[in-house]
Every structure is written in C-alpha cells, then in structure tokens.
Amino acid sequence: MRISTNYIYNNTRRTIQQSVANLLKAQEVMATQRRINRLSDDPVDSGRMLNVQAMISQHEQFLRNIGTAATVSELYDGAMDSTISLLKRAKELLLGQANSATSTPTTREAARIEIVSLASQLVANANLQYADRFLFAGFADDAAPFLDMFATATPGGAYAISVASQTIGDPALVTGDTYNIVFTGPATYDVINTTTGVPVSVGNAYTSGAAIQFDGISIVISDTPGPPAGGEVFTVTTTPAGTYVGDSGIIQLEIEQDVWQQINFTGDRVFLGAGLSGGVNLFDIFERANVALRSNDQVEINNLLQEFDNALSQTATVQSLAGSRENLFEKTSDRLLDVKMKMQILLSELRDVDITEAITELNRRENAYQAVLGATAKVLQPNLLDFLG
Amino acid sequence: MSLLTALSIARQGLSVSQLGLQVTAQNVANVNTQGYKRQRLEQANRPFGLGVTVLSVDRMLDPFAERRLLGVTSDAARTDLTAQAYHEMEELFNEVANRGLDAEFDDFFKSIQDLTTRPSGVAERATLRSRGESIGHVFEFAYLQMEEQMRVQDVRIEQIVSEVNGILKTIADLNRQISASSQNLLGRNELLNNRGEWVRRLSELIPVSVIEDERGNFTLFVEQGMPLVSGADYYQLEARPDPTDDLKRDVYWVAPSGTAMDITDKMVNGAIGGAFRTRDEIVPEQMRRLDRLAAEFVLGFNEQHRAGTGLDGAGNRNFFETTPVYAHVAKGSQGGAGFTATAVVDETLLTLDAYEIRFTTAGTYDVVNVSTGATILSGAYVSGGAIAFDGISVTLSDVSGPPVAGDVFRVDTVTEAAKNVRISAAVSASLDAIAAGLTSASGDNRNALLLADLETAKVAASGTQSFRDMYHAMIVQLGVAASGENLEQESQEVLLTQTANMVESVSGVNIDEETTSLMAYQRAYQAAAKVISITDEMLATLIQMI
Numbered sequence A: 001m002r003i004s005t006n007y008i009y010n011n012t013r014r015t016i017q018q019s020v021a022n023l024l025k026a027q028e029v030m031a032t033q034r035r036i037n038r039l040s041d042d043p044v045d046s047g048r049m050l051n052v053q054a055m056i057s058q059h060e061q062f063l064r065n066i067g068t069a070a071t072v073s074e075l076y077d078g079a080m081d082s083t084i085s086l087l088k089r090a091k092e093l094l095l096g097q098a099n100s101a102t103s104t105p106t107t108r109e110a111a112r113i114e115i116v117s118l119a120s121q122l123v124a125n126a127n128l129q130y131a132d133r134f135l136f137a138g139f140a141d142d143a144a145p146f147l148d149m150f151a152t153a154t155p156g157g158a159y160a161i162s163v164a165s166q167t168i169g170d171p172a173l174v175t176g177d178t179y180n181i182v183f184t185g186p187a188t189y190d191v192i193n194t195t196t197g198v199p200v201s202v203g204n205a206y207t208s209g210a211a212i213q214f215d216g217i218s219i220v221i222s223d224t225p226g227p228p229a230g231g232e233v234f235t236v237t238t239t240p241a242g243t244y245v246g247d248s249g250i251i252q253l254e255i256e257q258d259v260w261q262q263i264n265f266t267g268d269r270v271f272l273g274a275g276l277s278g279g280v281n282l283f284d285i286f287e288r289a290n291v292a293l294r295s296n297d298q299v300e301i302n303n304l305l306q307e308f309d310n311a312l313s314q315t316a317t318v319q320s321l322a323g324s325r326e327n328l329f330e331k332t333s334d335r336l337l338d339v340k341m342k343m344q345i346l347l348s349e350l351r352d353v354d355i356t357e358a359i360t361e362l363n364r365r366e367n368a369y370q371a372v373l374g375a376t377a378k379v380l381q382p383n384l385l386d387f388l389g
Numbered sequence B: 001m002s003l004l005t006a007l008s009i010a011r012q013g014l015s016v017s018q019l020g021l022q023v024t025a026q027n028v029a030n031v032n033t034q035g036y037k038r039q040r041l042e043q044a045n046r047p048f049g050l051g052v053t054v055l056s057v058d059r060m061l062d063p064f065a066e067r068r069l070l071g072v073t074s075d076a077a078r079t080d081l082t083a084q085a086y087h088e089m090e091e092l093f094n095e096v097a098n099r100g101l102d103a104e105f106d107d108f109f110k111s112i113q114d115l116t117t118r119p120s121g122v123a124e125r126a127t128l129r130s131r132g133e134s135i136g137h138v139f140e141f142a143y144l145q146m147e148e149q150m151r152v153q154d155v156r157i158e159q160i161v162s163e164v165n166g167i168l169k170t171i172a173d174l175n176r177q178i179s180a181s182s183q184n185l186l187g188r189n190e191l192l193n194n195r196g197e198w199v200r201r202l203s204e205l206i207p208v209s210v211i212e213d214e215r216g217n218f219t220l221f222v223e224q225g226m227p228l229v230s231g232a233d234y235y236q237l238e239a240r241p242d243p244t245d246d247l248k249r250d251v252y253w254v255a256p257s258g259t260a261m262d263i264t265d266k267m268v269n270g271a272i273g274g275a276f277r278t279r280d281e282i283v284p285e286q287m288r289r290l291d292r293l294a295a296e297f298v299l300g301f302n303e304q305h306r307a308g309t310g311l312d313g314a315g316n317r318n319f320f321e322t323t324p325v326y327a328h329v330a331k332g333s334q335g336g337a338g339f340t341a342t343a344v345v346d347e348t349l350l351t352l353d354a355y356e357i358r359f360t361t362a363g364t365y366d367v368v369n370v371s372t373g374a375t376i377l378s379g380a381y382v383s384g385g386a387i388a389f390d391g392i393s394v395t396l397s398d399v400s401g402p403p404v405a406g407d408v409f410r411v412d413t414v415t416e417a418a419k420n421v422r423i424s425a426a427v428s429a430s431l432d433a434i435a436a437g438l439t440s441a442s443g444d445n446r447n448a449l450l451l452a453d454l455e456t457a458k459v460a461a462s463g464t465q466s467f468r469d470m471y472h473a474m475i476v477q478l479g480v481a482a483s484g485e486n487l488e489q490e491s492q493e494v495l496l497t498q499t500a501n502m503v504e505s506v507s508g509v510n511i512d513e514e515t516t517s518l519m520a521y522q523r524a525y526q527a528a529a530k531v532i533s534i535t536d537e538m539l540a541t542l543i544q545m546i
Helices: A005-032 A043-098 A105-126 A267-272 A282-295 A298-351 A355-380 B003-029 B063-092 B101-117 B122-180 B185-205 B270-306 B425-429 B446-453 B467-507 B511-545
Strands: A150-155 A162-168 A179-185 A188-193 A199-205 A211-214 A217-222 A233-239 A252-256 A259-262 B039-045 B052-059 B208-212 B218-222 B227-230 B236-242 B245-254 B260-262 B326-329 B338-344 B354-359 B364-369 B375-380 B385-389 B392-397 B408-412
Touching: A005 A355, A005 B467, A043 A105, A043 A252, A043 A282, A043 A298, A043 B101, A043 B467, A105 A267, A105 A282, A150 A162, A150 A217, A162 A233, A179 A217, A188 A211, A199 A211, A217 A233, A252 A298, A252 B101, A252 B446, A259 A298, A267 A282, A267 A298, A282 A298, B003 B039, B003 B052, B003 B511, B052 B185, B063 B122, B063 B185, B063 B208, B063 B270, B063 B467, B101 B122, B101 B446, B101 B467, B122 B185, B122 B218, B122 B227, B122 B236, B122 B245, B122 B270, B122 B425, B185 B208, B185 B218, B185 B270, B270 B446, B270 B467, B326 B338, B354 B392, B364 B385, B375 B385, B392 B408
Parallel strands: none
Antiparallel strands: A150 A233, A162 A217, A179 A188, A179 A233, A188 A199, A211 A217, A252 A259, B039 B052, B208 B218, B218 B227, B236 B245, B245 B260, B326 B408, B338 B392, B354 B364, B354 B408, B364 B375, B385 B392
C-alpha cells in the first residue's frame, strides 16, 4: 500500500490521541479512586452497585427503628418493675391486716390510706410517657390512657345553676358513697349521703363559685346562667382510679425486611387483664382492698391476697415478654449490622479501585505514552531533502 | 532526420520537463490541502520519433474509495452526535457519581419509616412532605434537561440546513466553472478537487450520493431521494415547523418553482441524521421511561395513601397531585379540531395505557387503547362534547374547523408525568392530611407501614418490580445503550480512518516521492538542455562550413 505524507501525519496523530485518552482514563481512576465513574463504564456493575447501596440504606433504617423499639422496651421493663414493687407493697399491707389479732381500726385505716396512695402511683406508672407519647395507650397515644379517681356531679334536671368544677381533694377521705347536694332554698343547701342515708351537713350557705367540700370531694357550683331554686338536686358520685380511655391498637415497626414486630403493650391488657384468661384488673383489686380495709372484711382481705399474687404473676409475664422483645431486637440488630458490613465490603469491591493496581496501570500508560511520542519523533523527522546535496 | 528536428525534439523535452516540474511543485505546495488529489503528468511519445507530448495531467484517485468515503463520513458524523447525546443523558442520571433520583427515593422512604415510629410527629410529617417535594423537583429537573437537549437539536437542524444550502450553491457554481474550463488542463483539476471537498463536507451534514456520467454531467442527490444539484442548477432545503409542534422542525426540499416536499424521513445519516435520531428516538425514549416511572410511582403511592386516614379524620386523599392528562393532535391530521379540556375523573380506573381517538369519518370516532389494540368506545362527534373512558375525560372542539376522516388524537396519562410530580393541595395545605394511620388516632401507624413497604413491594411494571428496581433497570439500560453507542462511534471512527487511508493511499502526496520526481524532471531538463546545446554547436559547426 502506498503511504502518503498525510497518511503518516494522520496516523501518528491518531496513535498519540489514543495514548493520551488512555492515560487520561487511568488518571481519572486514580483521582476518583473509583473504577466506575459513569454508568457506561460498566453498566451491569453499576446496577449491582445501586442495589447494594439501596440495601445498605434500608438496613440503616431498620437499625434506627430497632433503636426506637429497644428504648421503648426498656421503658416498659422499668414500668413493670415499679408496678411489681407497688403490688408487693400492697400485698404486704393486706397481709399485715389479715390477722384479726394484730389488726386494729387504726392500723387498717393507715393501711387503707397507703393503698389509696399506691393506686394513684399505679395510675402514674400506667401513664408512662416517651417523647410526649403515652406508651400504654394503644393508638390514642396523645392523651393519658388511665384516669385517676374523679368525681361527677350530675344535675337532676335543667337548672339555671351549673357545675363549674368537680375534683377530688384528698383521695384518702373518699368513701365511694353517692351523695346528693340538695338546694333547700335559693341560698341554702344540704349534703346527704344517699348510700348510708346519713346527712353530711345541712343548712349550708350557698355562694356562687365557692367550693362545696365533703368527704374528700370538692364541687364548685356557680350561677351560670342564674341562681339556684329550692328543690334542685345534684347527684355526686366518685369513680375509683383506673378508668381506661386508650384503645387496644397494636403498634408495629419494621425491624427487618418484611418483618413487622409489635413494640407496644396496651394498657387494657397489662393493667386490666383484658383478653387474658383469668386476667386480673389491677386497679379493681386496689379498690377492693380499699373497700375491704374500710369495712374490715377479713374474708375479702384473704381472697385479695390470692388476687394480688395473680396480679404479680400477670405483671411478671408482661415483663418477661418485654425482655424477650429486647433480646429479639438485640439479635436482629447484630444480624443487620453483620449484613450491612458485608454489603459495604461488596460495595467497595464493586466501586473502588485497588490502589496498587491503579498506580501500576497509570505508570504503564505513562510509559506507553512516552514510547509513542518517541516513536513518532523517529517517523516524522527524516526527509529525503535532508540527504540530498 | 535533421538537426533542426533534434532541436525541436529537445525543445519539447524542455517544455514537458517544465510542465512536470510545475505539476510536482503543485503537488508539493498542496501536500496539506484537504481534499487535494495528487496530479501526475502523463507523457506519450509522438509517432515517427518526433518527440514527446503531454497526454494529460491526471488526478490520481480511486472512485470507489471516494464514494465509500462519503458514506462513512456521514456515518461517523451521525454517531458522533448520538454518542454525545448519550453522554449528556448519562450525566443527568449518573447515580454512581452524584446524588440523583435514587438518593431522593432513599431519603423519601427513610422519612416514611421515621413516620412509622412517630405517626403524629410534626417534624416527621414535615420532613416527609419536603422529601416528596424534592422528588418532584429532581424528576422535573431531569425531564427539563432532556427536553432542552431535544430542543437544541432543532436549532442544530436549522443551522445544518442553512449551511447545506450555502454548499449546494457553491457546488453548482463550481459545476458551471468546470464545464466552462474543459480546455484548461491544470485549472480543471483544481476545480474538481474543490468540488470533491465540498461534497465531502456536505456528506458530514446530510446523506448524499453522486452520479457522474462519462460526459462529465454531475448530479448530487439526497441519498435515495431528491436531486440537490444538477449541473449548474441547484435546489434548496428548508426547515419548516412541524404542524403539530411549533418547536420542532421538518426538512423540506424546495424547487425553484416553489414546490416543496417533506424529506424528513430521508435525513437518516450525517449530522442531521444524528440530530433527528437524538431528537426523535434517543432522548424521547428516556423521557418516556422517566415519565412511566413517575406516573406509576404517583399512582401507586396515592392508591395506598388514599386507604389511610389523616389526623383530621378524613381519608381518601392523595399525597401527590394526580398526573395530568396529556392530549396531542397527531401529525398528519388535516382537520381543525383540538382539545379544549382534559381531566382525570376517576384515578382508580387509570390504566397508564396510551389511547388514540381515531376519526373513521368526519362525524364518528373510535377510541382505541393503543397498548392493547382494543377499540374500547365508538361514538358520534359533537364539538365541545366530552369523551370519557377509563377514568379520563377529554373534550374535542372545532378549534379552527371540524375534524376530517383519518384525523388521530393521542391521549395518555404518562407523557410529561415526570414534569408534574407535585404534592397534593390537601397535603400542601395541612400536614394533618398525611394519612399515616387507618384511623385518626395519633399513634396509628398502620398506613405508614404499608406506604414504607412500597419501597420494596413489587407494584410497578404490572407487578414485576418495585419503584426503585424500575429506576435501577432504567438507568442500567441507559448505561448499556450509552456504552453500545460509544462502541459504535469508535468503530465508525476506525472505518472512517481506514477509508480515508485508502483515499490517501491513492491520492495523497508523498513529499519524498515528489522530491524524487523533482530530481527526475530536473535531470530530464538538464539532459534536454544539453541536447540543445550540443545540437546548437553542431549547427554552428555546419554554418561555419558554409
């Protein structure tokens, strides 16, 4: 084949271009430390890389979820601990009063007062919060699931006066009886205990907005919109601690691919025994203890000792459930961390360049480039004119 | 035989050597001229020993290689453009180097998981909404960049047409000069070289073929199409707007009489071929894939979101705005009807298939599902009347006139979906509208768990892939195509180099070769001069004798 001058120049230009292009490619790999810098460098491995990255990210999220779940489990565990202490103390008190010999009205009253106080603490336990959310409320976690003891004053008809507030002053004084506040005239009222039939106080002077207090209850009635009239009656009742206003919603989190794990306990199951065969309503037994101690019902007191044992075992079961969840979270977490690490190694293998290999390649191409330049010089220089005279 | 004859012969030798020198000088001077074909003096001896004569100054060329060069030049120009188009698109979706849609999906689903741990949390809801907005932005950005890439091609097409027109005029001019110069030996070769070079430059822009007959009549055609130059006559090309899309250009062939023909379908090679392929195939394919992903994502996510209840107790609301209907008059429709209203009326019935409203007569139409091929509805046309099918409702009216038989109108809910991923009005107005639960209870995270599942659940592409899988598949396909186009471009470049080398081999000047010729002619000249001088001496001797 005949070689023209331009052929020589074009060819040498082309080989230099190629050599420089190769050199630049090696340099890019060195600079970015990555063997894949764009999709077309290796489309298949690019796809695999993206999938691995996605999996790593998902694992990180699952670990975050487990973190939340584990914290919550610890809190439940702690709440069960306190509940068990309360139950043990209550049982101790009852035991102390179960022996007719050592039990006196004074000791019984002292025990009763403490039992009422323990019931309040139980409410506080049951209204456990974490980051402004109530943990025992099921789905309705923006409000406290358990109500403490409260009083309700119901008017007997449509009156001009109305109830401004109904509160419990001192729980220890509450009897559990029903009362009537009877207006004998526009300015006087009687308070009658309708359960015993015994009047508590008569001929009291009525002031709008002033508190009417009796037996630990405080009711405020005011002239809104108008004053009282004779014959108007308000029926006052008290409800013991432990009314449940939450729901039985099961809250789950995804702790692993397609694994949804319940992280909560609902208050109705833990404290009221709902859905359990032979389930114990903890608040109920506290109230029963309150009543039994007030009336010195020895039979009831002895029955309650067994009930409190049941309650303790029920609570211990919940605690061990919380414990086994904590175990699950720890094991899952370990496993996820392990997989994540393996994925990161795989990602690195796909994406990153072996530094020694890269340096060697760069050197190789540098040398090749210099060789091309040297060879080109040899080809371009000689000319027939140099040799003619 | 006389001395005078010898003198005459020697004189011819001198002038032929002079001409040979001139030809060599021309070759040497033009060693770097693009498109120059080296010239060679063809000598022949005169009969009866009466000296030497110049037969011709030949242009050395290989007509087959020349013709092939036109073809590979067009191919190389085309693949240069298409490979470049893939490069640019690759950069848009370079998930291996930059944060892109993949990272956005990642963050989006992460924020849903966070929502499951705290469904009524203001921070969690706000983050989710913000990440949703972000996804919309990234989709839109990628779409707009590709749209821009498409529009740029039309500018390029106009520029190419303009350049081509200039070249056609130049070639016709050269043809005129060439036919006028058939007597001038040296001058004609240069004109032919120039014309050849212009034709080669033309082949970089549009696909051309040349027919030259023995009498030298030169005709240049669009490859497999209309003539562009015939002798000293030339035609022109025009870039006219596509009747259905003002921003697009079609290429027309225009005769001096004014007759015009749409030759866009012939523009398949050269830079213009690359521009059309980029504008009509390469970029739109990616845009449609992106649209499809956006449409499926919005539809699927909304479906699950509607199943849940917001904190305000209301349910059945979308998280994203429903993808709007895309309605377009198909190219080739002759009537004057157009769309005056489009809407999605029931998103639970959307199929994401493509539809066509085909007018069988001027007053009746069929609605055909193009994806399945089924005719789903036929009706009588009423201007301003709504046509409803599969959750979509469109209204056609006589915009500039009634429709005619054969008119086609395209409707779908996928095209331009990527441009329209937005947070719904309900969720924009209030974070409470985000349906994390199945009830409005503040701790209810059941719907959020189901929404989070969408990251890996196979709900896209008729239940075969998850959204992220679909996106990964899309960009891997892009990578494969880009890599393939690169290879194609490289091999076209090699072919071009090889063909150019073939041409060079025959037509290129070799300095050393010319130097040798130089020496040969110099010696011949010297020898002829010597013959003259000796003959002169001999004549002088003869005259002295008288």
